[in-house]
Amino acid sequence: MAGKTVEVINGPKRSSPRIEAYKAFWKRLSKNKAAVVGGFFILLFIVVSIVGPFLTTKDPTEVMVLNKLQPPSAEFWFGTDNFGRDIFTRIIHGMSLTLKVGFLSVAIGGSIGVIFGIVSGYYGGKIDTIIMRVMDVLLAFPGILLALAIVSVLGGSLQNVIIAVAVFSVPAFARIVRSSTLSVRQLEYIDAVKALGASDFRIIFKHILPNVVSPIIVQATLRIATAVLTASGLSFLGLGAQPPEPEWGAMLNDGRTYMKTAPHLMLFPGMMIAIVVLAFNIFGDGLRDALDPKMKK
Template sequence: MKGNMAETSMVKVQSGNTKLANLSSFYKRLKRNKAAMAGGYLILFLFLTALLGPYFTQYDPTIPDYTAKLESPSKVHWFGTDHHGRDIFTRIIHGMPITFYVGFVSVLIGSFFGIGIGLISGYYGGMMDAVLMRVMDVLLAFPGILLALAIVSVLGGSLTNVIIAVGIFSIPTFARIVRGSTLAVRKLEYIDAVKALGATDMKIIFQHILPNILSPIIVQATLRIATAILTASGLSFLGLGAQPPTPEWGAMLSAGRSYMFDHPHAAFFPGIAIVIVVLAFNIFGDGLRDALDPKMKKGESR
């Protein structure tokens, strides 16, 4: 009995060492991609700014000050003021948590349902696979922004409805990726061995299939956050997202477009904030895809 316990503990230690080695190898591959590292550090900086920045701003992001309407950037107002006299820098800082919240929560919703549909469809196949994938095909037939626009038009304009809409249009992408990965893993010999030992379907799916297809899911989630932020900003730009006076970047850009020629700062700074966040997630996502690519691992071992 003691021998069995010792062997079990040794297996756990070896498993832990293997995971650490894999993590170290992954970080080395990621570190080689300078652009991806820059994107990752930028995301970390923006996240910390979203978390702590609102506590260090001196102006209220929603209260108007009509004595300071449309002032140009200065030492007092770094990014200038909007048509209500509100400090644009303050509103961008206070809008950053909203941007991250919309991006992460909507992708979380889409990935949760998409992963579930993809696993069920890929593992069981047959009629269930056919029905689920045809539903996904219908959703994929619509361009993402149009599908989100249709959903928000039905539900009504609000930040919560934008998150739901972006989450729904993210489901088919995750479902397709997970289904394809599940089909590939399901055919491997170790899955047949686990089945022969009497493992239940749920155990096979969540303990043996899902952990082995996490790489494409993580990459897709990272890239999808950028798409979600861009789509949510677009819906707010059209007046279907966050409602005034919420300092949401898409709504700020929409309000500033009326003053683009005389006071370009009103639209420039919210627009450049959206570009920076989306670019950071896209660059980091591309780096993750390269670092998690099995072909790169094989090349590295050689």
């Protein structure tokens, strides 16, 4: 007697919960058209900062006195400055400096702030009190003034600007991560992990940190915009990048004298600073909406 063939009908394969969460996140983010535009410009800036300097044909620091203060033209797209240097070339080369300050300062300040925030929220008690009082002292100073004081002590340079911006970024990350850690620490599964004998290090970095990463990402994106603006302001005051570095804030400072006779010296660097800051801000707002649990359906 022939055996019967049994057909097993498999249902549609379901993705893992993590993949489903990522898909839902991208779906919510893509609905925010402003955030998509901001993200596009951020990617464009990153690509230009990497490959742009290799595509330009002019030297950003070459002095050509005979071509000084030339208006925008087919040869000099953004015109030339008071030393005859091509402004378009200097902006392309300066983009890498601007993004370097933004990303590095936020990475350093964010890392320190996240560690302080998690330790403060997880352990509480005297440790929490000491860390938060230090953060309150730093927050008592306006960010630009704190950065200005630090750079004044360390000296004017791009590296010192990164340090200064990193320092005043620490409190913002610390406070946000602390509040998120306090919420996660109260969850039952954290108590269960403790009962199983997991170390504090494992609990913090394996169970708490992954659950507070969303506000960290949003804060980092928004903080980059603040870092770019602060670094440009310090360079404008002569405390950031030093000549002949093509930093946008320093270019604004160089063009002040020629504001009426050659406004393009300030127009294009200022426009680029505004676009970069706006792109990070609107993208950060979109991330916040996409990662907000209240927005999930």
